[in-house]
Amino acid sequence: MTDHPVPAEWLHPPDPASARRAQTALAERVVREDAFGEVRLLGGVDVSNNRFDPEQRVFAAVVVLSLPDLRVVETAGAVARAAMPYVPGLLGFREIPALLAAWEKLRTKPDLVLVDGHGIAHPRGLGIAAHLGVVLDVPAVGVAKSILVGAPDPPLPEEAGTETPLLWRGERIGTALRTRRRANPLYVSIGHRVSLDTAVAWVRRATGGYRLPEPTRQAHLAANAVRVAEAGSPR
DNA sequence: GCGACAG
DNA sequence: ATCTTGTCGC
Numbered sequence A: 001m002t003d004h005p006v007p008a009e010w011l012h013p014p015d016p017a018s019a020r021r022a023q024t025a026l027a028e029r030v031v032r033e034d035a036f037g038e039v040r041l042l043g044g045v046d047v048s049n050n051r052f053d054p055e056q057r058v059f060a061a062v063v064v065l066s067l068p069d070l071r072v073v074e075t076a077g078a079v080a081r082a083a084m085p086y087v088p089g090l091l092g093f094r095e096i097p098a099l100l101a102a103w104e105k106l107r108t109k110p111d112l113v114l115v116d117g118h119g120i121a122h123p124r125g126l127g128i129a130a131h132l133g134v135v136l137d138v139p140a141v142g143v144a145k146s147i148l149v150g151a152p153d154p155p156l157p158e159e160a161g162t163e164t165p166l167l168w169r170g171e172r173i174g175t176a177l178r179t180r181r182r183a184n185p186l187y188v189s190i191g192h193r194v195s196l197d198t199a200v201a202w203v204r205r206a207t208g209g210y211r212l213p214e215p216t217r218q219a220h221l222a223a224n225a226v227r228v229a230e231a232g233s234p235r
Numbered sequence B: 001g002c003g004a005c006a007g
Numbered sequence C: 001a002t003c004t005t006g007t008c009g010c
Helices: A017-025 A091-105 A127-137 A194-205 A213-230
Strands: A041-049 A057-066 A070-079 A113-117 A139-142 A161-166 A170-178 A186-192
Touching: A017 A127, A041 A213, A057 A091, A057 A170, A057 A213, A070 A091, A070 A213, A091 A127, A113 A127, A113 A186, A113 A194, A127 A139, A127 A186, A139 A194, A170 A194, A186 A194
Parallel strands: A041 A113, A113 A139
Antiparallel strands: A041 A057, A057 A070, A139 A186, A161 A170, A170 A186
């Protein structure tokens, strides 16, 4: 529901095939090395959906946390109609428009954002975290709750705090991280302008007590709040 | 051709 | 993603 200074094809491809071509092109713009200064504010983004919403709206939220306390200092929400249904591998095209609208409402932008979904651990190297990072040209980290492609190798230990490489076609695409004992691991990958080591370090630093790091966890709660607050989206 | 498949 | 309270186990 907002205009943005980026080519339309980056967000609104006419069809799935075009979307995949756009991803392949956009993946080349992803910066896989650290390219940012001091991080004073950490961001978290996530979206919520109502499976019975005939309007197929996407409820997005962006939260900003202070460091080192990890307290939410600002929250912004927005709603946008989904341009396409959920298709594995094309998540960004469905959720990013709403996220951008929420991002625009922020009074203060975070220095680095944790995104709920994969970064480059994606078939074409452009998961939603990398996609959003490139569109906003902001340092971003992908924090997914399950695997899209690849497999952990060697197996991840049971202990909290352990990690193991996420490999795919012989390439290192991310890291499986056990943030909590007896909880499924998180899959961290480069989003944009961060190295994998730095990405994992930030997820570790932002995690406390829960399986999900605070930025993503708070964004999830905020996105649900946006949906509940929205009139006409019951159940 | 047959499964797998972020949120 | 979401439907949903209590319950089992550490």
